[in-house]
Amino acid sequence: MTLTADIALESRDVAVDLVVETGETLALLGPNGAGKSTVLAALAGLLHPRGTVALDDRVLSDTGTRTWVAPHDRGIALLAQEARLFPHLDAGDNVAFGPRARGQSRTEAAATAARWLDEVGMTAHAHRRPHELSGGQQQRVAIARALATEPRVLLVDEPLSALDAEAAPEIRDLLRRVLAERTTVLVTHEVLDAALLADRVAVMDAGRVVDTGETTRVLSRPRSDFGARFAGLNLVRGVASDGALLMADGRLLHGLAESPVADGQPVAAVVAPSAVSIHLTHPHGSPRNSLDAVVTELEPHGHLVRVRTDLLSADVTPAAVAELRLHRGSAVVLAVKATEVHLHPSRPLSLA
Numbered sequence: 258m259t260l261t262a263d264i265a266l267e268s269r270d271v272a273v274d275l276v277v278e279t280g281e282t283l284a285l286l287g288p289n290g291a292g293k294s295t296v297l298a299a300l301a302g303l304l305h306p307r308g309t310v311a312l313d314d315r316v317l318s319d320t321g322t323r324t325w326v327a328p329h330d331r332g333i334a335l336l337a338q339e340a341r342l343f344p345h346l347d348a349g350d351n352v353a354f355g356p357r358a359r360g361q362s363r364t365e366a367a368a369t370a371a372r373w374l375d376e377v378g379m380t381a382h383a384h385r386r387p388h389e390l391s392g393g394q395q396q397r398v399a400i401a402r403a404l405a406t407e408p409r410v411l412l413v414d415e416p417l418s419a420l421d422a423e424a425a426p427e428i429r430d431l432l433r434r435v436l437a438e439r440t441t442v443l444v445t446h447e448v449l450d451a452a453l454l455a456d457r458v459a460v461m462d463a464g465r466v467v468d469t470g471e472t473t474r475v476l477s478r479p480r481s482d483f484g485a486r487f488a489g490l491n492l493v494r495g496v497a498s499d500g501a502l503l504m505a506d507g508r509l510l511h512g513l514a515e516s517p518v519a520d521g522q523p524v525a526a527v528v529a530p531s532a533v534s535i536h537l538t539h540p541h542g543s544p545r546n547s548l549d550a551v552v553t554e555l556e557p558h559g560h561l562v563r564v565r566t567d568l569l570s571a572d573v574t575p576a577a578v579a580e581l582r583l584h585r586g587s588a589v590v591l592a593v594k595a596t597e598v599h600l601h602p603s604r605p606l607s608l609a
């Protein structure tokens with residue numbers, strides 16, 4: 258299902274034009290008040306925007322033709338920050354609720370719920386009520402509940418923000434699996450969520466999309482001020498190989514895996530530019546990654562210079578830039594400790 262929206266809400270000064278292709282995850286990033294949640298609410302039919310929203314050729318809302326499909330008939334599920342489970346129902350009945358409401362028999366709905374609880378690793382807790390579950394467990398049930406209705410589009414609003422630091426990586430990993438083939442719009446403040454979960458990113462600021470494109474491009478070469486402040490991270494994609502990341506061109510980046518990744522699985526490495534140093538020759542006898550690269554851009558970054566290369570960006574002092582005589586096209590060696598390289602399971606490369 259391809260989701261298209263060309264909508265405006267004058268009262269909130271929000272106007273966007275978005276396309277989310279079938280099976281793709283689009284992350285909406287931006288500061289507080291940028292309009293991200295407003296866009297989700299408009300897509301879900303909780304607000305009445307001017308303009309059109311359509312799923313393939315099915316028009317969900319169009320102020321021109323006065324078309325309006327009610328939220329529950331849109332085939333769109335909204336997963337909120339808080340799990341918002343029905344407090345009086347156990348996990349299984351929470352998940353079975355949607356399928357029941359869509360006409361499945363009690364037995365069918367129970368089977369659907371069991372399948373989804375298994376998918377999110379909650380089978381053992383099927384008979385617990387929400388207050389007997391941790392925040393992360395509640396969020397798992399909420400994911401199962403949203404997916405059990407077989408939505409054509411999933412809208413996800415800051416899914417990890419209410420979770421503690423320990424639960425967040427597990428839920429991020431679960432989301433990565435369940436979003437893999439789904440048409441999804443994901444609202445997040447977290448660069449890591451965008452890096453690991455989204456195929457494309459739209460950066461919003463003051464109610465408008467100010468940059469949009471493939472995730473790696475937006476995060477590594479942001480075209481908006483907010484994107485530049487927000488990103489500030491290097492993102493490298495590849496596949497796992499013996500605990501390292503193997504890039505398409507054969508270069509290896511050693512790092513620390515946040516969770517075990519099997520060889521051949523897609524991984525993304527996240528590296529802060531402050532952790533990368535620049536040399537003219539390969540340093541000897543150091544336990545660092547050292548990688549050949551070519552300087553593509555030099556730009557001021559606070560008191561430092563952000564040196565962009567064809568691989569990673571590095572923040573170095575102006576004195577170092579002068580000493581190394583760096584310029585566009587310089588051949589350099591990037592050094593970064595493996596402990597500064599964080600490897601995460603990621604989206605398949607074909608979607609990257």
Ligand SMILES: Nc1ncnc2c1ncn2[C@@H]1O[C@H](COP(=O)(O)OP(=O)(O)OP(=O)(O)O)[C@@H](O)[C@H]1O
Pocket residue numbers: 268269271287288289290291292293294295296
């Ligand atoms: N219920 C509301 N009624 C009227 N205006 C609202 C309402 N909620 C948000 N707004 C306004 O709409 C604009 C967009 O807000 P929105 O909540 O969509 O931003 P956001 O990007 O989701 O921010 P956050 O990251 O803080 O959730 C802001 O100017 C905000 O003040």
